[in-house]
Amino acid sequence: xxxxxxxxxxxxxxxxxxxxxxxxxxxxxxxxxxxxxxxxxxxxxxxxxxxxxxxxxxxxxxxxxxxxxxxxxxxxxxxxxxxxxxxxxxxxxxxxxxxxxxxxxxxxxxxxxxxxxxxxxxxxxxxxxxxxxxxxxxxxxxxxxxxxxxxxxxxxxxxxxxxxxxxxxxxxxxxxxxxxxxxxxxxxxxxxxxxxxxxxxxxxxxxxxxxxxxxxxxxxxxxxxxxxxxxxxxxxxxxxxxxxxxxxxxxxxxxxxxxxxxxxxxxxxxxxxxxxxxxxxxxxxxxxxx
Numbered sequence: 001x002x003x004x005x006x007x008x009x010x011x012x013x014x015x016x017x018x019x020x021x022x023x024x025x026x027x028x029x030x031x032x033x034x035x036x037x038x039x040x041x042x043x044x045x046x047x048x049x050x051x052x053x054x055x056x057x058x059x060x061x062x063x064x065x066x067x068x069x070x071x072x073x074x075x076x077x078x079x080x081x082x083x084x085x086x087x088x089x090x091x092x093x094x095x096x097x098x099x100x101x102x103x104x105x106x107x108x109x110x111x112x113x114x115x116x117x118x119x120x121x122x123x124x125x126x127x128x129x130x131x132x133x134x135x136x137x138x139x140x141x142x143x144x145x146x147x148x149x150x151x152x153x154x155x156x157x158x159x160x161x162x163x164x165x166x167x168x169x170x171x172x173x174x175x176x177x178x179x180x181x182x183x184x185x186x187x188x189x190x191x192x193x194x195x196x197x198x199x200x201x202x203x204x205x206x207x208x209x210x211x212x213x214x215x216x217x218x219x220x221x222x223x224x225x226x227x228x229x230x231x232x233x234x235x236x237x238x239x240x241x242x243x244x245x246x247x248x249x250x251x252x253x254x255x256x257x258x259x260x261x262x263x264x265x266x267x268x269x270x271x272x273x274x275x276x277x278x279x280x281x282x283x284x285x286x287x288x289x290x
Contacts, residue, residue, distance in 0.1 A: 008124045010101030010234050012043055014173060017071030018079065018103075020050040024270055025076040032079065034103025038131045058203035070275055074282065077265040081284040082172060082201050085258070086110065089199045089288070091166040095119060095156065096140070097186070098174030101128055105140040117161055119152070152189035162219040166197035166289075176236040177245040183238055184248060191252035191289075198289040200254055206261075207239045245285060254287035 005027070019035035036044060046064040049056060050072060056062050086094070087110050094111060096102055099118035105111060122144040132139060143159045145152060157163070169190050175183055190200065240248075246256045263279035266272075273279060 002030065004116075008100060008121070008234065010173070011124055011128075012039070013067065013071055014075060015039055015101035016043060016047050016068045017075035018206045019044070019047045020068055020072040021076045021079075024051060025072065026080060026269060029080055029269060030066040030076045032103055032107060034107045034135055035101070037134045038101045038103060038128070040131070046199060053104060057189050070278070073272065073275055074262065074279065076271055077262045077269065077279065078172070078203060078282065078284065081260065081265050081270065082170060082203065083108065085199070085201045085284070085286045086168055086170070089168065090114075091168040093117070093161060093165055093167040095161065095167055095169050095190070097171045097190070097251065099140075100124060100173065101131065102170075102172070103135070104170075104178045106132075106137045115160070116142050117156060117159060119143045119145050119156070121146060140151045152186060153193045156193060161193060163193045164195055166195050166199075167193065167281070169194070169199070175202060175240070176238060177234055179239055180238045183240075187248055191254065194253070194289050196289060200249065200287045200289075201284075202245070202287070204245060204283055204285065205236065205239045206241055206281050206283055208277070232233070242283065242285070246287075249285075250286045253289050255290055256285060256287045258283060258284075258286040 015035050015038050018032040019039060021030060022032045036047065039047065046061075048054075049065045050069045051059070055171045056065050083104075086104075086108070090110070091114070093115045094104075094118045096104065097119050099120045102118065105116040105118065118125070118128075118140040120142075125142055127143050128143060141159050143155050145155045159168070169204045171186075173282055178186070194200070194270070242259050246259070249256060260283065261280050262284070263273065263276055265284070266279055
């Protein structure tokens with residue numbers, strides 16, 4: 001039985017992290033002017049606290065502040081790594097899987113002339129379309145898909161994706177929320193739509209007891225404010241070692257060319273690191289279809 005769709009609260013948190021990082025972390029390498037626009041007024045409050053370095057006095061607001069601040073540290077290296085991989089290997093089509101509140105279709109000039117598709121759960125996608133009304137520029141083609149039920153190739157083809165052309169696939173912030181069977185099925189689906197020359201960029205989590213404990217602590221902290229955690233309905237369902245994920249991709253014709261932890265990315269870019277363990281178990285992999 002497939003899980004019911006719901007508007008993703010983690011998508012909002014990720015967008016808050018990008019909005020807080022915009023113009024503050026890695027200037028010249030990271031910028032996302034779309035993020036603040038995609039947030040609703042109440043969601044911008046914690047972002048402004050982080051941007052101003054204004055630590056709230058109340059416990060409830062302090063938890064919100066710390067949650068957004070930690071996400072901000074994560075989003076800068078993750079976004080830079082993925083954007084660099086997109087720029088380094090241009091393709092005529094770009095598919096963003098589990099797009100959430102991603103703003104790449106609007107903010108990346110390198111995508112001018114590229115056909116951009118955004119794939120996500122229907123409820124999250126409708127929420128995104130409502131929020132994106134304030135953005136200028138060419139929007140992506142929205143493709144509603146339930147990753148646990150719908151067939152990805154057919155859904156994309158129905159919206160104009162062409163399997164004979166190379167495609168860049170961005171799979172960011174989705175893999176941990178899928179079972180291993182769902183991950184394998186999605187890889188098979190995107191491989192079926194990948195011509196020679198296609199590129200796959202995957203953000204995933206490697207196994208980590210400390211990361212799992214950190215998420216439990218985050219849920220407890222939110223519960224202490226009388227609210228449910230942002231991850232209450234979106235638990236992690238799978239983690240992958242680099243070798244296991246590379247083997248899965250190899251079975252479908254993809255060769256891994258890069259695989260780096262966000263901790264290594266942050267250190268390479270001389271970005272601030274306060275949560276080394278969290279960054280160390282989040283990774284970005286790049287694989288090409290030769």
